[in-house]
């Protein structure tokens with residue numbers, strides 16, 4: 001969508017089903033090149049980023065077809081090992097293709113993903129680890145050229161539990177002769193999902209969800225794999241925050257509640273009534289919501305950076321002062337000036353944000369500058385007086401499938417316009 005137009009004031013109520021997880025499907029789509037066979041992926045969210053990953057696969061020579069939320073990739077005739085620069089520029093996480101391609105073809109090249117809306121986002125951990133397992137990395141006019149004779153055993157200790165680096169190292173290690181151990185790896189649920197997919201493909205990986213992952217090399221993978229992508233915990237968390245901001249009564253369905261513990265703790269503290277079921281969560285505010293002293297983003301299982309803008313929009317409408325510290329991305333602050341245009345009072349002190357909550361926002365024309373920041377603007381629009389126009393809807397479509405339709409079904413007055 002080009003933009004979303006929201007008329008604020010409606011309480012959300014009813015049930016909403018979340019889609020498959022964006023941050024799981026993208027590395028899994030990259031992993032489909034590994035087996036040189038067929039991968040059938042179900043519960044795929046058909047997001048802008050999913051289509052970029054599909055375009056990369058097609059450009060590499062894979063056959064890809066999709067119908068509703070099922071994507072079938074056949075990588076048998078894949079005949080290219082360089083990922084097209086314009087596609088890499090569209091989606092930073094395409095760097096994960098490097099590990100998958102080098103694993104199968106012993107060579108791969110990709111341009112540096114460069115900076116993005118969230119700041120520098122370097123890939124030094126990925127490349128340092130690749131060198132430690134025998135991959136030669138050359139920098140040819142801003143293109144990374146990776147080659148290897150055979151992947152070598154090693155123990156890699158990551159300086160920081162990076163999600164992308166953990167995924168890339170796992171993918172590069174699938175055919176190692178012996179084993180590779182990654183210490184201080186990321187524990188995010190989306191890594192668990194990628195490992196489960198790879199295990200179905202025949203890979204031998206242990207320890208996902210802990211700080212140490214071990215990959216034992218295999219010689220061959222299965223020709224056909226079928227896998228269902230996990231539900232999106234960030235989309236689920238966004239709907240919970242959206243319900244709370246509108247003083248609504250919403251059940252978020254088709255989810256894994258345990259992956260949302262850090263957010264649920266905060267929602268409980270501010271006064272939401274939360275009922276947790278096997279695969280759904282019902283949320284309703286108890287009384288008037290209260291601010292929170294301090295909240296900081298950290299790797300899983302702590303509060304996710306991907307929910308920072310949404311919890312900020314919620315806190316900005318709760319009277320009193322709340323403080324948030326962003327520890328993962330230096331430039332995850334672009335939503336703040338836009339939220340302030342809608343009447344919020346948020347002050348930035350480098351990576352610490354002081355939120356002076358108030359309950360009278362008013363509709364304006366604002367700009368989404370990244371995905372989750374865009375979601376926070378829609379949230380503010382849900383309670384702002386009058387009409388809020390969120391431009392830059394394409395950012396929001398990178399991570400939310402049919403957000404306007406889902407919110408309309410919950411009672412919101414929202415319209416997505418193509419331009």
Ligand code: UD1
Nearest residue numbers: 023121122123124125126160162163164165299305328329
């Ligand atoms: C990050 C988030 C992930 C989120 C995703 C999409 C964390 C830990 N990671 O994953 O939850 O779903 O964005 O928004 O919350 N870094 C380096 N060198 C590297 C790699 C990373 O310095 O080679 C730094 C980054 O600048 C950042 C931190 O490490 O400050 C975490 O980065 P990483 O987890 O790799 O980012 P993503 O994989 O994009």
